[in-house]
Amino acid sequence: MSKLRCKPFLVILSALTFLTASGCWSPVELNDRAFVSLMMIDLTEDGQFELTLGFTLPNRMIPGQVGGSGESGKEPFGYVTKTGKNLPQAYQEIQSDITRRITFGQTRTIVIGSALAKHGLDPLLEFSSRHITFHISANLFVTQGKVLELAETPTTFERFVPVILRSYISHRQTIDTTLRDVLRARYSSGDILVPILTLSKPPSTMAKKEKSEVWLGIDGAAIFVKGRMIEQQLNKEEMKSALLLNSNVSEMTFRIDSPTDGKEITFNIEDVSTKIQAGRKDNTPSIRLITRGMASILTSDSKLDLLNDQQLILLQKELNQEIRSRMMQMISSTRAVKADVFHLNQYIDWKYPDIWKRLRSNWDEFYAKELDIETAVNIRIRGTGEAYRSIRTKWREGT
Structure with missing residues (x-):
């Protein structure tokens, strides 16, 4: 009897298999x-x-x-x-x-x-x-x-x-x-x-x-x-900062001036991720942007000694400060036109729906003038290359 009961189930299962295997998904060839x-x-x-x-x-x-x-x-x-x-x-x-x-x-x-x-x-x-x-x-x-x-x-x-x-x-x-x-x-x-x-x-x-x-x-x-x-x-530089904020960067070339002599140093920034956190102070919402990543030095015209730990830490601090400055400049450009293009309001809505209901009707003005936005950048320099000083500087010193 059990075998007879299984036959209808097997017939239905076989029919479904043939129907799903059919390639005729549309009447148009x-x-x-x-x-x-x-x-x-x-x-x-x-x-x-x-x-x-x-x-x-x-x-x-x-x-x-x-x-x-x-x-x-x-x-x-x-x-x-x-x-x-x-x-x-x-x-x-x-x-x-x-x-x-x-x-x-x-x-x-x-x-x-x-x-x-x-x-x-x-x-x-x-x-x-x-x-x-x-x-x-x-x-x-x-x-x-x-x-x-x-x-x-x-x-x-x-x-x-x-x-x-x-x-x-x-x-x-x-x-x-x-x-x-x-x-x-x-x-x-x-x-x-x-x-x-x-x-x-x-x-x-x-x-x-x-x-x-x-x-x-x-x-x-x-x-x-x-x-x-x-x-x-x-502009193109601000767009790169937007890439950093969107965590949509696998690698990016970034240039800064050396903190010791002002000469240009070029980095390759990799594996960047930015976390957006909503907070509040005295029932007023705030946004904190936390950016992390790694960097390696591509070229250097500076006399800065990369074997010196103190100078390397100083260089890393300067890199993070420059990235933070450019990100804030890009955000300021969007605030100037009252455009919340990164939809920071959603983070406030998700975490503090009561505050969002109060600010929703006037969010454009609040975003442009009152929203407290903080940035924290921690890009670690992990690669300096085989040349710890500028090769061109060495050539000049040897001549």
Whole structure:
């Protein structure tokens, strides 16, 4: 009898196995799909939404060929641009011109033009949240000019522009801001930092080889207040300080002046982590930032003797003080425009909800003028290299 009772269970289990193993997750075949790798959005001068979708073109790729070109020798990546009174209309205009069904399942990079950034990110959030295949982990960038200039970027080191942009994030050369981060910020204050892409003239050798007048790079960070980009921005050095605060740094080059003779010393800072703690004094909230990490010396023009423990401790103290100073300068830049881009209010809300209820309606002013923010930096120097004094200094002394 026990064997007979087990048979229905085994039949159901076998059916479930076959259903989950099926590869038919959609009625649309892969060969009938056009996968968006890059999405670029801007506003035209007459207020129209300009949508550009970048697609990889499998029919132009040959396995094993470095350049990735097909028989015609054309690029394996293409762009389609359309305009409309809103994003859905621009999207439909693109879909009507393409023989394949557009899907956003592989969209990992979104670039916003400065005109749309100043207008606000709500149209993008509305559009992406209504496409179930859209990944909210897609990275967001802002350009200082027209976003279509990005299409002229030469792919010297990578095959596609989206790969270049993702490399900036994976190598932690700029801050990591995703659609998820923007959505979370929009449901609270709407304040957030978004990395800025810069389009400049390429090096002369690259310009001659690639025949391009555009060179892609990273700059500082755009400050968004209530979902809109403002004129105030973080420069590149302030953006690096933001990386330190976000604990998004594996390694970073940092330069300071020697505390003994003012000559430049360059460090490689690694394994940085910053802990944010909320506290209160007399029912007034405060924030404490605790940054830790390791550093090694890359170059030194100073006569400072790294074998001398006292001078090494003095150098470490100077390094920590300089990092602390730059972090506070970056925070001051955000406080000047009343932009809590690091969402310090959430730490107060989590720990002291009663205080947050009292301050919530006037948080912008409180953050800008009254919030007590303290920083503690402890970067330890663990590597000095084989030269304990500047090699160039020794050469000068020997001549």
